[in-house]
Amino acid sequence: MSDTDLGLLAETIKAISEGVTDAVANLANFSAVLFDALDRVNWAGFYRLLPDGALLLGPFQGKPACIRLEAGRGVCGAAVTRGETVVVDNVHAFPGHIACDSASRSEIVIPLRRGGQLWGVLDIDSPVEARFGDAERTALEAAAREIEAALERCE
Numbered sequence: 841m842s843d844t845d846l847g848l849l850a851e852t853i854k855a856i857s858e859g860v861t862d863a864v865a866n867l868a869n870f871s872a873v874l875f876d877a878l879d880r881v882n883w884a885g886f887y888r889l890l891p892d893g894a895l896l897l898g899p900f901q902g903k904p905a906c907i908r909l910e911a912g913r914g915v916c917g918a919a920v921t922r923g924e925t926v927v928v929d930n931v932h933a934f935p936g937h938i939a940c941d942s943a944s945r946s947e948i949v950i951p952l953r954r955g956g957q958l959w960g961v962l963d964i965d966s967p968v969e970a971r972f973g974d975a976e977r978t979a980l981e982a983a984a985r986e987i988e989a990a991l992e993r994c995e
Contacts, residue, residue: 846979849877850986857990866990868899874964874983875901878976882943883965887916889958895920898960906940914938916961919949923958927977929970941965948972950984954991962987 852873857866867886874884885900893911909916913936919926928947931937944965952959962984966972972980 845877846975847982849874849979850982852877853983853986853990857986857993860990861993861995863991863994864899866987866994870983870987870990871899871901874962874980878964880966880968880971881964882967883941883963886952886960886962888960889920893920895960902965903941906938909938915947915949916963919951919961920958923951925950925977925981927972931965943967945969946971948977948980950981952984952988952991954988959988959991
């Protein structure tokens with residue numbers, strides 16, 4: 841997807857979740873949209889926050905992934921701990937990186953909230969170093985806000 845098309849991500853997320861109240865169905869479609877729309881991406885999906893602080897795998901697109909990420913570990917854990925988006929240009933240089941797919945080189949993780957509480961994260965990996973710049977971050981954070989709105993409508 842070109843930078844000029846990135847703005848369509850949030851609109852697409854909003855459109856496909858209209859009237860859908862099932863979280864799994866929505867998240868499955870969202871991961872498919874993101875994986876299909878973004879070039880040079882090898883994984884796109886969700887991890888849900890558990891009461892013990894660990895993250896549990898949710899719907900995704902890409903190779904099989906780590907099922908459970910312990911609290912505070914890896915890029916996903918850092919995003920949860922900080923409560924903000926984490927962009928890593930070279931995951932192999934990130935302390936505590938969890939290599940679910942050894943082909944991944946860069947990663948963006950965006951925390952998701954539901955009912956004002958941290959719900960989980962949107963995680964996207966790329967086999968290309970420094971894949972996620974300012975334009976991607978802005979577009980993906982806007983898409984994340986639409987994902988949060990959809991989660992609010994889910995049962």
